[in-house]
Amino acid sequence: MGNSMTDQTLTSETQTPPKDQSDKKPGIIRVEGMHKWYGDFHVLKDLNLTVDQGERIVICGPSGSGKSTFIRCINRLEEHQQGKIIVDDVELTDDVRQIDTVRREVGMVFQHFNLFPHLTVLENCCLSPIWVRKTPRKEAEASAMEYLERVKIPDQANKFPGQLSGGQQQRVAIARALCMKPKIMLFDEPTSALDPEMIKEVLDVMIELAGSGMTMMCVTHEMGFAKTVADRVIFMDGGEIVEQAPPHEFFTNPQEARTQKFLQQILAH
């Protein structure tokens, strides 16, 4: 685990293309026959998905199709009831220790940022390196500053989240997740609570992150982002994965009728 961490840290400014497939681990996320219910409501139905290390996945689909639920299952914010989810060779079961391990390797960015309003930007970023990874404070702060620089807001480090704009808050949230030096980043509609001009600054950070070789799963309706960054686009509807394909295929030649209809609606406006 340890040695592979270096190539996820965002140390290179240049947007390096994905590295050679040979040092990539296949199937860092494996979802097999996964089902989930809310009460009697069957939200996720027989999901199967394998994500390789360094792969960038974009998930889209109509509202209520279960995208958020799916992505939240991957770090066990939601519990699945049938099937397997294996993240970096650790299976998500009831075992608290395994859940902790997975959460340490997986960063998450929420639609509404969920920054801790009582802590400064820097404290937000250092919180879990200090308490979960047991990094010395000095070191944690230094590395947090590095990430804040990566997301281009080092000067806001000592402000409180409430004093930042939405786009800045979301970039802090990304930096906070990165501070755990995760192998995988999950994004749940990171830009849909933002104004158009702020969307770009967040997307830029995400594109750069993708360039550095991070494994990413991203629920978004930003089709431009999907086209430029994604290795694969997954379309969900009614709790099922209806279709998955590389972006150019997905957008130019969708196979399923439901996908076509969805794309028509999205591209109509």
Next chain:
Amino acid sequence: MTESTMKAPKKALRPVKWMRENLFSGWFNTALTLAVAYLLVTSVGPLLNWFFLDANFVGSDASDCTGAGACWLFISQRLNFFIYGFYPDELQWRVDTMFLLLAVAFVPQFVERFPGRKWLGLFGIFGLPVVGYFLIPGGTFGLEEVQSSKWGGLMLTLILAYIGIIASLPIGILLALGRRSDMPIIRGICVVFIEVWRAVPLITVLFMASVMLPLFLPEGVNFEKLARALIGITLWQSAYMAEVIRGGLQAIPRGQYEAADALGLGYWRKMGLVILPQALKMVIPGIVNTFISLFKDTTLVLIIGLFDILGTVQSTVTDPAWQNVAIEGYVFVAFCFWVFCFGISRYSQNLERKLDTGHKT
């Protein structure tokens, strides 16, 4: 311009206009105003006379109270008893020190931008009880011991309210967390505990503490009356505290819990580092309000024979050396409580307003 010519008459007419709008709009309001004004005029005069003009301020005993008004002598003569109870005169500097520290810790809280007021507040909450624990009863560090049965007056009132609130805070936090836990049995225990204490009057709790607590304890173990009262008050107050804190916990958006989970924080870290700091800050006004009610409720200890400030006054108004001083005594106690409670409630209202407008720093 015309503006300047129009302004002058407007200004001159203002009070009249104001009165017409706010006091004499319509026959009903006019009648109301006149009635209230009549009541005020007829009652304020005699009250002023009684309080100040006809009152007696100088002298040494009841025979000096010759005027028709209040006998404030009674208060000034017995003031020492009302403040310290039976605490020995030569040791009262210890109590005075505590009063002083209390003022140093909390008066700056009313002044915004007072340097280091947060630290003074924290000292008041965590440091002061420790200092008081050694200073007031004595018996250590070469301090002469003073039995708790000798404590009384305002000092005892403050001790009861202060310890009651400080001790109930941690218990209240645990109960609130327990009540929101997803373990049904833990939740059940906390709900029953909270609801039972909240349902019964403080008097029954105090009776219980003074009569039943000795029965509950193994033979040979016994607490002083004051300690028993404090145990009762703390348990009772912690139930109220738990409900206040639960309100704060409920107000924290779910996203905060999830973000903490996603960062891999465990239960206690999530609560201690992320949720409670926000929730507690949010409920400070609520905590202050429970403090005010507790402060008023401490007067009930006189029913089980402790001499709080009302207790000391009540025991002296029946003193045959003074006659008909009940009203003076009550007015004095009322004034003490009113100053404290009104001041603190103003403070909490300000805080509430600040939190409401999302003035975060």
Next chain:
Amino acid sequence: MKKQTIDTRPAGPKPWNDPRVRSLFFQAIAIAFVFWGGWVLVDNTLSNMESRGISTGFGFLNETAGFGIIMNLVPYDATMSYGRTFWVGLTNTLLVSAMGVVAATILGFIIGVARLSSNWLVAKMALVYIEVIRNIPLLLQIFFWYFAVLSNLPSPRQSVDVGGALFLNNRGLYLPEPLTQEGFGIVWGGILLAIAAVVGIRIWAKKRQLATGQIFPTFKVGVAILVVVPLVSYLVAGSPIEWDIPALKGFNFGGGITIIPELAALWIALSLYTASFIAEIVRSGILSVSKGQTEASKALGLPNGLTLRLVVIPQAMRVIIPPLTSQYLNLVKNSSLATAIGYPDLVAVFMGTTLNQTGQAVEVVAITMAVYLTISLLISLFMNIYNRAVAIKER
């Protein structure tokens, strides 16, 4: 319910890492702790009571009490049992609570509305009242009324006399008592008839409104019927009420209804104190209805009166009722301060005298606490039902 199929799962986690097992474990510990604590308490208590020679059980409820109580709503004298003292205390508690609730509600609503009055003087007076009264301990206020005001009233011989029927002195307030005579059944009939008529008119008016859209002044007509019909039947029956007017007999008054000073002091203090809290609740309830609501209603063409009745009050009541009930609960609990001035309420009679005489602290305290718990559960039950009713209306 969660659907679980264990077969698709790999071998489960180590038991101590499984949250379900952990949670069961912690809960088992909690239960064990509670039971252990309970057992220690019971054990200590039993052995303590034995060594002090205190008997246990509820048998004492049938023993003769042997002490007098200055006020009783249910028949009582010293030869009756401790069980009877419980009922005397309970009814006295309920009496002063009910009186307090009524007075505090009326006063509280008046002051709360006054607080929002456009009349500056009235609004300020209401503010002063609220801020003075609620920041002074209730016990102190009770003492004030009892020791400073009521005990300084003149003696029975110099009573304050209102119209020769109502007397006030330091022994209490004496009121005429209405005694119903033969033929009062007719008045009852009249009252029932009036109620039935009002209900009938309401139903009829609603039906007519549905059919024709015309609005019938139900409220005014209803009030008129409720006043006129019983009055007429009272006169027809030949005024079948006689007043038992209190009169000075020897050193004190006899006849009529007596409100003892203990009850009066407690009642006045409880009502004034609680009213100050209710006033604040009423004020914030009315303020909680946003200005937009009033404006919208006026824009729809509803006149002021209807805006108040159909838009403001229903919404304000939704905000007012929950804290109002908890004030009622506080009032009931605060009535236990009766002990301090000797009004024979449940705590004074039962937890005070009865406990002292029998020494059976555990049983007496348990019964008393159970009473308050029941009252509080009943009130929160009412609250929940009310909240549910309101929540349904919301959709």
